[in-house]
Amino acid sequence: MDARERALAYVQQHEADFLQRLAEFVAIPSVSTKPEYQAEVARAADWLIDQLQRLGAQTARFTEGVHPMVYGHLPADNPDAPTVLLYGHYDVQPAEPLEKWSQPDPFRLEIRGENAYGRGTADMKAQLLALLAAVEAVRHAGPQPVHFKFLFEGEEEIGSPGAARVLAAHPEAFRADFCLNPDAGMQGPDLPSITYALRGLAYFELRVHGPSHDLHSGAYGGAIHNPAQAMAELLAGMHDADGRVTLPGFYDRVRPLTDEERARLAQIPFDEEAFLASAGAPALWGEPEYTVLERITARPTLEINGLYSGFIEEGSKTIIPAYAMAKLSARLVPDQRPEDVAQGLRAHLETHAPPTIRWELEQMASAPPVMVDVDTPAVQALARALAQTWGREPLYTRNGGTIPIVAMLQDQLGIASVLTGFALPDSGMHGPDEHQHLPTWYKGIRALVRYFYELGESGS
Amino acid sequence: MDARERALAYVQQHEADFLQRLAEFVAIPSVSTKPEYQAEVARAADWLIDQLQRLGAQTARFTEGVHPMVYGHLPADNPDAPTVLLYGHYDVQPAEPLEKWSQPDPFRLEIRGENAYGRGTADMKAQLLALLAAVEAVRHAGPQPVHFKFLFEGEEEIGSPGAARVLAAHPEAFRADFCLNPDAGMQGPDLPSITYALRGLAYFELRVHGPSHDLHSGAYGGAIHNPAQAMAELLAGMHDADGRVTLPGFYDRVRPLTDEERARLAQIPFDEEAFLASAGAPALWGEPEYTVLERITARPTLEINGLYSGFIEEGSKTIIPAYAMAKLSARLVPDQRPEDVAQGLRAHLETHAPPTIRWELEQMASAPPVMVDVDTPAVQALARALAQTWGREPLYTRNGGTIPIVAMLQDQLGIASVLTGFALPDSGMHGPDEHQHLPTWYKGIRALVRYFYELGESGS
Numbered sequence: 001m002d003a004r005e006r007a008l009a010y011v012q013q014h015e016a017d018f019l020q021r022l023a024e025f026v027a028i029p030s031v032s033t034k035p036e037y038q039a040e041v042a043r044a045a046d047w048l049i050d051q052l053q054r055l056g057a058q059t060a061r062f063t064e065g066v067h068p069m070v071y072g073h074l075p076a077d078n079p080d081a082p083t084v085l086l087y088g089h090y091d092v093q094p095a096e097p098l099e100k101w102s103q104p105d106p107f108r109l110e111i112r113g114e115n116a117y118g119r120g121t122a123d124m125k126a127q128l129l130a131l132l133a134a135v136e137a138v139r140h141a142g143p144q145p146v147h148f149k150f151l152f153e154g155e156e157e158i159g160s161p162g163a164a165r166v167l168a169a170h171p172e173a174f175r176a177d178f179c180l181n182p183d184a185g186m187q188g189p190d191l192p193s194i195t196y197a198l199r200g201l202a203y204f205e206l207r208v209h210g211p212s213h214d215l216h217s218g219a220y221g222g223a224i225h226n227p228a229q230a231m232a233e234l235l236a237g238m239h240d241a242d243g244r245v246t247l248p249g250f251y252d253r254v255r256p257l258t259d260e261e262r263a264r265l266a267q268i269p270f271d272e273e274a275f276l277a278s279a280g281a282p283a284l285w286g287e288p289e290y291t292v293l294e295r296i297t298a299r300p301t302l303e304i305n306g307l308y309s310g311f312i313e314e315g316s317k318t319i320i321p322a323y324a325m326a327k328l329s330a331r332l333v334p335d336q337r338p339e340d341v342a343q344g345l346r347a348h349l350e351t352h353a354p355p356t357i358r359w360e361l362e363q364m365a366s367a368p369p370v371m372v373d374v375d376t377p378a379v380q381a382l383a384r385a386l387a388q389t390w391g392r393e394p395l396y397t398r399n400g401g402t403i404p405i406v407a408m409l410q411d412q413l414g415i416a417s418v419l420t421g422f423a424l425p426d427s428g429m430h431g432p433d434e435h436q437h438l439p440t441w442y443k444g445i446r447a448l449v450r451y452f453y454e455l456g457e458s459g460s
Numbered sequence: 461m462d463a464r465e466r467a468l469a470y471v472q473q474h475e476a477d478f479l480q481r482l483a484e485f486v487a488i489p490s491v492s493t494k495p496e497y498q499a500e501v502a503r504a505a506d507w508l509i510d511q512l513q514r515l516g517a518q519t520a521r522f523t524e525g526v527h528p529m530v531y532g533h534l535p536a537d538n539p540d541a542p543t544v545l546l547y548g549h550y551d552v553q554p555a556e557p558l559e560k561w562s563q564p565d566p567f568r569l570e571i572r573g574e575n576a577y578g579r580g581t582a583d584m585k586a587q588l589l590a591l592l593a594a595v596e597a598v599r600h601a602g603p604q605p606v607h608f609k610f611l612f613e614g615e616e617e618i619g620s621p622g623a624a625r626v627l628a629a630h631p632e633a634f635r636a637d638f639c640l641n642p643d644a645g646m647q648g649p650d651l652p653s654i655t656y657a658l659r660g661l662a663y664f665e666l667r668v669h670g671p672s673h674d675l676h677s678g679a680y681g682g683a684i685h686n687p688a689q690a691m692a693e694l695l696a697g698m699h700d701a702d703g704r705v706t707l708p709g710f711y712d713r714v715r716p717l718t719d720e721e722r723a724r725l726a727q728i729p730f731d732e733e734a735f736l737a738s739a740g741a742p743a744l745w746g747e748p749e750y751t752v753l754e755r756i757t758a759r760p761t762l763e764i765n766g767l768y769s770g771f772i773e774e775g776s777k778t779i780i781p782a783y784a785m786a787k788l789s790a791r792l793v794p795d796q797r798p799e800d801v802a803q804g805l806r807a808h809l810e811t812h813a814p815p816t817i818r819w820e821l822e823q824m825a826s827a828p829p830v831m832v833d834v835d836t837p838a839v840q841a842l843a844r845a846l847a848q849t850w851g852r853e854p855l856y857t858r859n860g861g862t863i864p865i866v867a868m869l870q871d872q873l874g875i876a877s878v879l880t881g882f883a884l885p886d887s888g889m890h891g892p893d894e895h896q897h898l899p900t901w902y903k904g905i906r907a908l909v910r911y912f913y914e915l916g917e918s919g920s
Binding site for chain 1: 479512589616619661663669670671672673675676677678679681682683685686688689691692693695696697698699701735739740741742743744745746747755756759760761763765766767769770771772775776777778779780781782784785786789791814815816817818824825842859860861862888917
């Protein structure tokens with residue numbers, strides 16, 4: 001029995017231990033979005049430091065961000081081994097509304113059928129612990145085939161506002177050949193997946209100001225421009241009738257989908273009816289010349305995330321509001337840049353805003369889109385490990401969301417990310433009854449073990 | 461000295477008493493818009509019942525509405541005298557924000573210079589007490605020239621939601637030749653005014669529903685229609701580039717402004733720069749072929765009073781909102797009908813709403829527009845009384861606002877209203893430092909005395 005087989009046997013024998021550890025981790029309500037949970041977020045960081053130290057790692061707690069970033073380093077004996085940076089986030093979304101959960105306490109892990117239920121299981125405490133379990137198994141089996149570094153952040157669910165500062169303060173600590181990020185999920189229990197592209201984000205707040213205060217619509221209506229109406233007109237002009245974004249230059253830098261890529265995306269089983277049912281909308285929508293999967297992963301969008309003006313309580317109040325506000329965000333695909341969207345928005349407003357109102361545009365969060373070269377040894381080694389574990393080649397997918405840390409690692413440190421994960425699409429992330437499918441999780445741990453040995457052999 | 465002169469002398473001698481009474485009335489914080497003031501609203505009704513009984517009136521408290529409606533009857537000896545229904549509302553707006561007042565307690569009347577400051581002075585406790593003061597003076601001077609009836613409501617500031625029920629329950633009690641309503645103000649201290657037209661109102665709440673719950677814009681953006689965007693497009697289509705309402709049939713029943721009426725309106729001193737300054741907006745706006753005064757009084761409008769969708773807190777959240785909501789109201793001019801606006805809105809939505817969203821439209825408050833014939837004896841008697849008091853003919857004005865009780869009296873009981881008032885345009889109604897100009901108030905009381913004698917003589 002070679003080291004790889006010993007490590008895989010170790011995983012098999014310790015499934016119950018790993019599950020017990022998941023229960024402990026989930027029991028710490030590390031909700032990063034609410035200030036009152038700050039101590040719990042810090043406690044989760046401490047718990048991880050402890051786990052890393054048990055594995056023998058050097059650790060550090062970097063505090064330049066909003067919540068601690070946990071760092072660890074576990075070098076291999078062979079100095080020439082490749083270095084893989086293992087990424088995870090240990091913070092979770094709030095559990096509310098509690099009454100929508102089937103269990104009394106979302107932070108007390110419950111096993112029902114093949115699933116472990118609890119806030120933060122799928123997203124992503126189970127994924128993070130899969131990394132630690134695989135490292136533990138590999139270390140138990142003999143000399144480690146690669147150098148391990150660890151980057152566990154506590155502010156992913158709030159958009160990683162401090163991560164750039166941490167990376168800038170510790171560039172040497174995080175130096176690695178590439179980053180393995182298991183926060184990207186998979187398409188189904190029998191569909192291992194590698195995500196090779198993420199959409200970027202450009203987020204804005206637009207304010208349209210009219211009168212200096214709310215006016216009585218009986219006394220002023222007809223002679224003072226209503227800023228909510230002006231806002232509606234400005235927003236309406238940002239899309240054409242087919243749902244295409246009309247901001248100047250918006251599509252200029254969009255890399256066209258090649259026939260090869262469209263063919264590869266078409267292989268991904270995607271049930272449009274189930275997708276629509278999960279949204280609960282009356283119908284599908286969007287650019288007719290693209291498939292639904294292409295629209296949500298490979299095409300850029302401009303969304304209104306929030307809209308406010310005037311009187312929105314129950315009842316009626318007859319005012320011309322003083323101002324209107326919209327939250328707008330664009331999802332970007334390669335090679336769009338957030339700053340180009342800002343420029344297009346300003347150009348649209350300068351052209352179309354009437355002199356009867358004033359506007360101001362504030363740019364908030366932004367992250368460039370990411371696309372990973374799938375032909376690198378690091379990605380191909382993962383593909384082999386997944387294929388060995390599931391008995392089929394992985395799907396290559398694009399994800400329509402944004403993972404800010406992926407863009408930061410690329411831009412600040414030149415570290416590409418390899419994206420995968422063992423959370424299933426219907427795992428209830430961010431909602432009630434979040435869960436991790438356990439057979440898939442154990443398979444995932446074994447796939448990671450295989451991956452580390454594949455990496456060591458490929459010499460990455 | 462005849463009765464009229466005795467009554468005018470009585471007013472002159474009792475100005476200090478009237479002012480003392482205004483202080484008492486203002487000290488009752490009869491805020492109808494807030495449930496916690498309900499007992500104070502009732503106390504103001506009791507106080508008025510007491511005032512009416514001191515004048516010798518029969519009184520009743522009608523409770524079919526939300527707040528009590530105070531009724532009084534004071535017949536003349538001559539059964540053939542005309543009956544005038546004296547209208548007032550005894551409820552007031554909230555005083556908040558308190559820190560914006562120059563006095564510590566808005567409900568403690570303060571005299572500074574020629575003005576009496578306090579919440580509800582101009583709107584309309586001083587106007588209501590002017591009626592009672594003039595009736596008192598007339599009764600002191602000899603036989604009353606007209607039958608007096610009184611209708612004092614406590615829910616004007618919340619849109620008179622129960623007034624229609626009260627009128628329907630007591631049609632005989634309120635029977636009168638016409639109603640005198642001093643809630644319409646005047647154009648300036650030297651510009652006595654008769655308001656002959658009010659705009660009507662049709663108020664709606666529009667909801668546009670998309671997905672069944674807020675969606676992650678990274679996972680769904682591009683393939684599910686954003687209801688805030690659909691709302692913006694639907695709203696933007698309700699006006700053309702010149703600010704005209706595009707709802708089908710919206711202008712069909714608008715009575716055109718005659719040259720004669722435009723000439724009369726042009727006589728009203730109206731300072732467009734001061735109007736714009738009071739609004740604090742960057743520029744004037746509206747239908748270019750009408751004057752500003754015509755736009756705000758004689759032309760119909762469609763306003764967005766409120767707008768909501770999705771995430772409107774500080775920061776950023778990347779969702780496709782489940783729904784969007786707009787509060788919409790049209791100001792109507794003769795002969796538009798609220799139900800026609802509802803029909804036009806529905807037609808617009810049926811034509812333009814895409815199948816990717818659902819919409820629902822709820823009609824809330826509505827009131828038809830009002831136009832009074834200025835050639836009636838009741839109006840001409842008021843014109844003479846105002847001219848005798850101010851030494852100049854009154855202005856005939858249209859008011860862009862809506863007074864629901866005026867339309868109800870007309871529609872339910874066939875009673876036309878004669879609209880005037882002694883509140884000046886800059887009296888701070890609904891805002892901080894509300895005040896009544898006292899010399900104008902005393903003049904107003906004298907004008908009402910003269911009016912009652914003019915009415916008795918005209919036999920109307």
